[in-house]
Amino acid sequence: MSSITLDLFADHEPEQQPKREQIAEQSWVLRGFVLPWLERLLPELDAVLAAAPFRQMVTPGGFTMSAALSSCGTWGWTTDRSGYHYSRQDPASGKPWPPMPEVFLHLAQAAALEAGFAGFVPDSCLINRYPPGAKMSLHQDKDETSMAAPIVSVSLGLPAVFLFGGFERGDKCQRVSLFHGDVVVWGGVDRLRYHGVLPIKDGQHPRLGEQRINFTFRAAR
Ligand code: MD3
Ligand code: FE
DSSP states (O other), X not given: OOHHHHHHHHHHOTTTSOEEEEEETTEEEEETTTGGGHHHHHHHHHHHHHHSOOEEEEOTXXXXXXXXXXXXXXXXXXXXTTEEEEESBOTTTSSBOOOOOHHHHHXXXXXXXXXXXXXXXXXXXXXXXXXXXXXXXXXXXXXXXXXXXXXXXXXXXXXXXXXXXXXXXXXXXXXXXXXXXXXXEEXXXXXXXXXXXXOOOOOOBTTTBSOEEEEEEEOOO
């Protein structure tokens, strides 16, 4: 390669600029945002899951969720036949949820800032594991006390088609493909939009294997 060619690429720096896609007024996809954090994130994820393993939860309607869940931080999200709520304890162990690793917190704050939400302090990180075939039906996230804070979502492993709807269940949905390393930040006027995940297609991810893992950082209280 000639030095002239090298100089052209040096000016362009395509890897330095995270791609930011706006999908609604206050909702952003940050493509590949988590990739530089990944090797610090995954060992902490393993430690959290050793203390609070994934489990499948039952909804108040009596359906077992196809995604398996865990949490870290002060508050963890749980559901059973009596309802959904944030709890300080892991119902499986009766112990407090593992603390939120510092690198999780810093990643969530960096992503929120990139999307225009300064001062985000999540006190909950819900971790969803989707094996192939698992999905999440259309729902709203409205169990958080404060609707002022955004939600930061991190996608790892197998890709997913995310459904991003309106404010009524029947509103038309956008389909947004989410890939390993993508971060989505939703807040403000978009905070109460209906959303869901289509069934995950079969596949093997080179780093994460046969699964999709999604973190959602929230200010629960
Ligand atoms: C859109 N998780 O855990 S990302 C959930 O990929 C959840 O595992 C999905 O929906 C997943 O509740 C979707 C997170 C997400 C969270 C809150 C939202 C998307 C949102 C609020 C408004 C719009
Ligand atoms: Fe949700």
